[in-house]
Amino acid sequence: MSGAPSCRRGTARRAAALAAACAAVGLAACGGGGGGDPAPAPPAAAAACDLASQKAWLRDDMAQRYLWNTLSPSPDPAPYGSLPSYFGALLFTGGGGIPADRWSYLSDSAAYDQFFAEGRTLGYGVAVNGAEGRPPLRVRYVEARSPAGVAGLRRGERIVSVNGRSGDELLRLGDFAALSPAREGDSVTLELEPEAGGTRRTVVLRAATFDLTPVPVVGTLPGPGGRPVGYLLMKDFITQAEEPLRTGLAQLRAAGATELVLDLRYNGGGRVSTANVLGSLIVGAERNGQVFTELRYNARLAAQNTRFTFEASTPGFQRVVVLTGPRTCSASELVVNGLAPYLPVATIGGATCGKPYGFNPTPNCGTTVSAVNFESVNAAGVGRYHDGLPATCSVDDTATGSFGQPDEALTAGALGWLATGRCSAAAAAPRDKAAAAVAATALRRGVVDGPGERPPGMWADRPAPR
Structure with missing residues (x-):
């Protein structure tokens, strides 16, 4: 000291x-x-x-x-x-x-500022299905600009071993520390097998600080009657996401999409202002000035209660389907809850994590304190979803299949719901409820099995005038 x-x-x-x-x-x-x-x-x-x-x-x-x-x-x-x-x-x-x-929670101020101000993080860039505890251990997400992305790791690949330890052993123990480096230059050795089986390969990753890609996938899907349906995967609510959101959603509207599949399954939250940008682009200009969310502080600070309102200059979408799961948290839940009074919003996948609270983080002596400062409610006054927002259609995320492709499990469930207004047969199939409960509990206890991930949260910034 x-x-x-x-x-x-x-x-x-x-x-x-x-x-x-x-x-x-x-x-x-x-x-x-x-x-x-x-x-x-x-x-x-x-x-x-x-x-x-x-x-x-x-x-x-x-x-x-x-x-x-x-x-x-x-x-x-x-x-x-x-x-x-x-x-x-x-x-x-x-x-x-x-x-x-x-x-x-408490965090190192330098790492916190790097992530949320600069949009960068230290890591290998590979996330696994570790919280679920269900074999086999697979790659569930790869950061595009990370060492894992550069090395060509793909979602769905089976991780046979990590530094010589079997993937099944790591799952059983819940030990994924080897995937979180302490400093640049640290290394990890992965033995990988293709999703469909075949020749194994060995990859050595060296830790580096890389730029996040908060909106990695934008495209269209074949919808009911051949009409295009927009698809957008969003990973982090950081300011670096705002321009890609505007550009990506404009491209989807230009392609004729009036319905949107919004993939928030691995989004743990972030800035309320960025969530407000996304919500505004989805509901469109006709909702300008209406309440997206209200942040409520303690009784002593009630004068600080703040409303965020929609602000957009473009048309919105008529229907929205959100892909969710136990990693969908905080500002991601805020989007689902904030849109609900205005649009038909269905959720496909699993219940969200259950965090209707947020922070105004405070740094002191190199430590940033993120203690709950406010709760959030939507325009109808709905909040306190402590058990998470339930899924309209329950579908297992198997950590296989490419994001935004019609045959990926959650995406297929979304397209089925848009076509019929009901859960498809595949979506209605019994889920592994025990595994889902294990995942939710593990995540709430802070299990980290992904690149540069932080405890889930939402941070108040740039409020609309009251």
Whole structure:
């Protein structure tokens, strides 16, 4: 631990860097935000970065801005030997129909800013079906610009071994640490087998910091009567997604698509402002000025309650089908819930993760505190979906098949629903409910089996004027 004077200088440098990032992307937690700031000013940065000072700062911050500030414990910080242990002791333990806080978390500020301000992350770029715990271990997602993407890894490939350990063993133990490097240059060796079987290959990946691809797939599908149906896969609600969203949805409308399949199955959330951009493009200009979502803070800060409203200049879509599962969380759920009062919205896949809460993150001494600051409700006042938003049609995501292709399981289920308004025979088939429950529980406990993934969340920024 560095001494207090050095720590104060480091905090000042980090604060300046964060202020610059916030100026660029409009983070309300930094005091920006078109016409009104939903984030009350946090306590001043800790005078020093020793543990006692950090715990004192954290206690003050939680007492002011935590959503459940009057209901949560407030123990003496002295006995706690680390900031994470004290943070855990301050969290709401549940009551009044609300479960214990499983959403708040701490993160390294540099990594946090890199992901959400720069749209970049450190990793190999390969995600697996690890949370499900159901063999075989497969590649479920590959970041296009990552080492895995460059090496040609494909969704659906079976991972026979990781650094010589069998994929089945890793699934059984829930141990995917080898896929999360600590630094650039770390390596992992994967033995892979094609989805349909065949010749195995060995690939060595070296960790690197790469640009995220938040909107990796946009295209059309054959819909009812031969009409085109739009398809868009969205992975991250970051500002770098906004221009691809505008361009991609414009292309789909130009192709004649009036119905949209929106794939959010692996989207853990992000910025409320980016979710608002997506929602606005979907409902179109005729809904301008109507409420997308309202963020509600604790009673002490009720004056900070904020409404995000739709703003678009183009036509919208008539029907939307959203592909969902236990990794669909927070800002992704916000989109589904926010569209529901205005459009027929069906969900295909599995129930979402159940996180109607969000943050105004606060950095201090190199740690960014994401403690729940608000809950979200839609224009009809609907929120608190703690058990997740249920699927209209339940379909297993087998981590096979290409995204946006008619024969991929969830996509096929979406096309069947658009054609008939009912769940198709394949979609209606019994799901592995035990596996789905295991996946949801594992994800809630923080199992990380993907590239650069963060705990699920949504962050308030750039609110509309009230």
